[in-house]
Amino acid sequence: MEANFYAVIMAGGGGTRLWPLSVQERPKQMLSLNGKRTLFQMAVDRLEGLFPAERILVVTVAEQARKLQEQVPEIPAENYLLEPMPRGTASVVGYAAAVLAQRDPGAVMAVLTADHFIEEVEHFQAVLRAAKSVAEQGYLVTLGIRPTAPATGYGYIQRGESLGAFGGQEVFRVQRFKEKPDEATARGFLERGDHDWNSGMFIWTVEQILAEIARWMPELSEKLAAIRKAWDTPERGAVLAQIWPTIQPQTVDYGIMEKAERVAVVAGADLGWNDVGSWDSLFEVLEGDEHGNLVVNAQHLGLDTHASLVVGDGSERLLVTVGLDDMILVDSGSALLVCPRSQAQKVREIVKLLKENGYHRYL
Template sequence: MLHAVIMAGGAGTRFWPASRAGRPKQLLDLTGDGTMIQATAARLSDLVDPSRILVVTSQRLVEPIQQQFPQLPAAAIVGEPCKRDTAPCIGLAALLVSRDDPEAIMVVMPSDHVISPEASFQSAVRYGAGLVAESENRIVTFGIQPKYAAETFGYIERGESLTSDSSAPPTFQVARFREKPKGDVAREYFESGNFYWNSGIFIWKAKTILEALKRHEPEMFAHLEAINADWGTPQQAETFQREFAAIQGKSIDYAVMEHHQDVAVIEAPFLWDDVGNWQSLERLNDADSDGNTVLANHLGIDTKDCIIKADGDHLIVTLGMSGTIVVHTEDATLVADKQREEDIREVVKKLQANGWDAHL
């Protein structure tokens, strides 16, 4: 059967001040369609029964996520005791899924992407699950056709075509996974037409990814097996804390994808946005006649090419501004040059250094 794993442990610091430690990006409503994680789960509604959805997050977010999904049993939301990247997260999820369904096929995805239309996504997942069912050792991922030479995404280089049905989306053997490139290399990838952005969405059999982790990351796998052995016993919490903290964190790309021999990439037949920063809102919402993206009660005078976001009815007035991000929350306001948006991470670090924990 098909099972879904939603990875929801990110911090989303580039969305400060809306994103906080107790309410990161995946718990924000940035599109008007509910929170990011709610939209992710809704996207799965016609694919996977709620009893086969597993959310893996951090311990501090278990309760807020449970409030988002009262229909899910408590056991369906797993809180990691510390951050260890995606490979341990995925490995643990595969072990837990395998306890009840050793032949499970898993679709694994982040909790904070915007994807549309849902029907195209669901059709693509069904197709990918079929490819996995055909070849037990196969791993399937989705590649996004690049729109520009991005330096913030990993890339997938495609190899020989695997498409045999003209009605199916283009599918290729993966030649190689590439790390986030520098500008000149990103331009080469983009201009070649032979590369996709790495969506971070995967389909595989649970036992396939577990065998791959055991082969390529035996120490990590041993810790995960120890956790699984005590799962559901009185020792669960203590073992989980001890063994998970002992794992050396690593992404699934480094741990498995760069080494696995049978990886197929499906050219995504859906629209995808990873909503990585405030400027993502410009792609997801219509701008006004002056190029402003406004999600607030706003009065703009001689204001162009700005992003304005506020909670509630708070009025934001901008006068003579251009290329600026203004975000207002109950206890903090950000005013930033759009060209300096990546430095919002530095703002968060500065707040931490100053001990202003109430604003984190």
Template sequence: MQIHPVLLCGGSGTRLWPLSRKSFPKQFSSLLGESSLFQASTNTLTGEGFAPPVIVTGSDFRFIVTEQLAEIGKVPAILIEPSARNTAPAILAAALVIAKTDPEALMLAAPSDHVIPDASRFRQTIQAAASTARDGDIVTFGIRPDRAETGFGWLEMSQTPGADFAPIPQPLARFVEKPDLATAQAMLAGGHHLWNAGIFLVSVKTLIAAFEKYQPAILAQTRAAVDQAAQDLGFTRLATEPWATLENISIDYAVMEKAPNISVVPYGGVWSDLGGWEAIWRESNPDGNGVVTSELATAIDCKDTLLRSETSGLEVVGIGLENIVVVAMSDAVLVAHKDRAQDVKKAVVALKAKGAIQAETFPRDHRPWGWFESLAVGNRFQVKRIIVHPGAALSLQSHHHRAEHWIVVQGTAKVTIDDQVKLVTENQSVYIPLGAVHRMENPGKLPMVLIEVQTGSYLGEDDIIRYEDVYARGQGAKG
């Protein structure tokens, strides 16, 4: 029997601001290595004994998900949540979808933003729990702790694990909420506790039965959202109306902490949820002085410090720093004491309160056809760099408040302006008057790059009227 992975791909990851933001959260970033966390998680849960994964994500991320999956050659099922309702409805929706074709299936629910370097060992740990899950238990996975961590929930075992942390299922004694430091130190010393990774294995019929017993309203509403779901360009869109009435609740509060049939399996390998910049520093192999630098960062006489530049051409230099995190992007710079890394989310709250777009908006805006970024913004003008994937096309659209001037710097653009269609090649330009119905396409086999100069009284992304769109987006900035 194959295990069906369910990867949860929502969340904003505010503790890793400015690299992780609401419009482009951490699971899509390449924080450690070339692959994104989402791609690495997908690869970890792929292979012998595993069915193609089910991805649960939001509408704004659906094309980022498909683009990153295409890069690693994966074509899973993708469920679109109409709005964020926490993990309980998301996981239940996936279980109901899987149960339609395999009522006896085992499903593995997991976040898509964790780091598990030893994929083989982790898959073996999951397989070791399969028989217990088939027998009707909900099996959660606990991580061997190596420090008194206060940022995680913990799991109390009924038996002390062996020295090798062999993946042997045992009854779970209880869940422990995020502890204070003294409690965490006592649990670490006692040897009967594990970190709660938020990953669990269960048969779909067991999970559905648990919701029927403990959360019948959530089950009824989620089932309605699944039964009324619509297919859209290969995505499954859960129905908006029943979904909107769902309670915003985690799977732990909804079911896990109520059910008596919970087992735990220890995992003794390396794991991290990358829940803050201190975790990024720790997982990035600091040098002998405890220093981590990116390619465009230089540390001089620093100690226990992380220096990262995320923008090409922007050098970051630290001198005499100790226990400091510096993360520089084109539109925002974070400087924090490493011991206060968990408080970065407070910066996001403060920025939102003052109306700063940097709080939630990533400087590079990803779209199904490619991406763009602003190079300069002033009174009545904006300059963008736009990248269009091979074979991709922007929607047929017009604007009420702006005109545009496009200069192709790489590749060839097929441009529609009202009833005229023409090719614009490198070093050529074209003008789109205010109100003109227009579209840009990349007919080539390489990415097309152009510079767009906008002029007008209003330059917001919501000044778009779409007439045709191959990506079936609605009106508005992203549709």
């Protein structure tokens, strides 16, 4: 373990595409989608041996922190950095960097996600070690995922010149970041072979990322400096509560990564990665039964049911299906979702409809 290497887990998201199980009080990262460990617990599990618990920080909103602490009590309570409200990943990154700068000015931070599947843990740790070496040369480093399909739901990273191999991992300068493409464009990216999926995971020194924020987002930098100054004083809570709502929401990709000059990508990592962006994506990370069905946290009896997903709330209620093919059924106890697998991405639209029609008790 390297003493100056820290993990920062972003754990404040809502995951609306996994409604009705993912709701405000129990967002995506708190769900157990394999019937065993929650996504947050799995995110911490895969850091074992590389980051001790005292060097794992979690950035989340206050109402989620207690439940996350209950799931992973080994992370010290003071390592939970509370956002008064979501303000985008640029503020999350800056917040964590400002706090780490107080604790360890020479820190290198790996910014990681709380709600993704990563199957190849040993490879993942090797990639993080390699990325740390690159970051220590003054680069902002992102992890690229080798595309397996012309996906339209991910951003892409185009690789530029090679920077060589670090720890056995090939590293390139980033030529440009590209937004989520249409299918024809994504197919072109795949055929060219010089694009990776943007995983949303980053590695950099605290010093470098704070310098980039000062350069590209000076207003945010000033507010982070005020928070940092008050951090070890009795005024911390009051200063954070006063300043945080005034921060303009922005992503770190748009605010920093697309503008910075020294940006590198550890390319084409084959991590068994999936961002679990829809119910249908579970078929990519879990193994079905002899009929191709996935049953998660449910008692299920199926007749002539094939290639379907059945998710329960862990209760003893029996879910019975007859004649289902390529369907999704999710029972949260208070709401029931039924849709074809091909329509799984539209769940986000349902959440919007619930809000518009006043069904807030189901959110």
